[in-house]
Amino acid sequence: MKLFASVFLAAGLLAATASTVQARDRHPTPVPPAARLTALRSSAVLILDPKTKQVLYQKHADAVMPIASLTKLMTALVVLEAKQDMAQTLAITGADVDRLKYSSSRLRVGTRLPRSTMLHLALMSSENRAASALGRNYPGGTRKFVAAMNAKARALGMRHTRYVEPTGLSSANVSTPRDLARLVVAVEKHPLVRRYSTDREHTISQGRDRTVYHNTNRLTASRSWKIRMQKTGYISEAGRCMVLHAAVSGRPTVMVFLDAQGTRARAADANRVRAWLASLNPWARN
DSSP, X not given: OHHHHHHHHHHHHHHHHHHHHHHHHHSOOOOOOOGGGGGOOEEEEEEEETTTTEEEEEESTTOOEEOGGGHHHHHHHHXXXXXXXTTSEXXXXXXXXXXXXXXXXXXXXXXXXXXXXXXXXXXXXXXXXHHHHHHHTSTTHHHXXXXXXXXXXXXXXXXXXXXXXXXXXXTTOEEOHHHHHHHHHHHTTOHHHHHHHHOOEEEEEETTEEEEEEOSOGGGGOTTOEEEEEEEEEETTTEEEEEEEEEETTEEEEEEEEEESSTTHHHHHHHHHHHHHHHOHHHHHO
């Protein structure tokens, strides 16, 4: 009887172990509490593993908020998926001048540049006139372009996102961290977006003058970061915003930060998140 009892006990332990292994295989590895992230200064955050679609951390991830120049990622996606001629020359006109926020621009009215350069400046330096020109030169003009932006958002499952113009100057361009993570995953697949958004510097000619543009995201200049794609944004209604598609401990990671308070807050938040993820040894090995 003792022998049979031992056999049954061993069988039960094996079954329980197998059940535990199967349950572990069915569900993502739980992420330890993010105690380090209580100091984040962004109002809304989402950290995503784009391979498994596991949300590693979230804070007000479904809050609908203005997104400023993060808008330009959808602008780029619509232009690229329309397969417009990237070598075609576009002109900056008075229609591209900001009459909403009256923001300044070093891109002069009358300047003519290839569509690829307009996209480059819009993604790297968040050049509003370049983004406006991209939308205005879409078949049917800006109105049709904005319609295409919203149609693409719906196709990506961005249910709480709305665009009214292609630059991000309007606070009526809104989204959520969860929606924006979907956009980041989609747009990162395009090599031009990866290249232009992470380029550190680009020079253009305007008449006899040369104008040097720099990346709006200082993390792109850091050797400790491995960023595949990024975009920053700012208007007063949106605060400081940033999205990243970066490698942390050799693993792809999507980070979305909205409404960070302070000039350097979004970069500081990204560094905190990276340090936290790097400390999760099981996560880093998987």
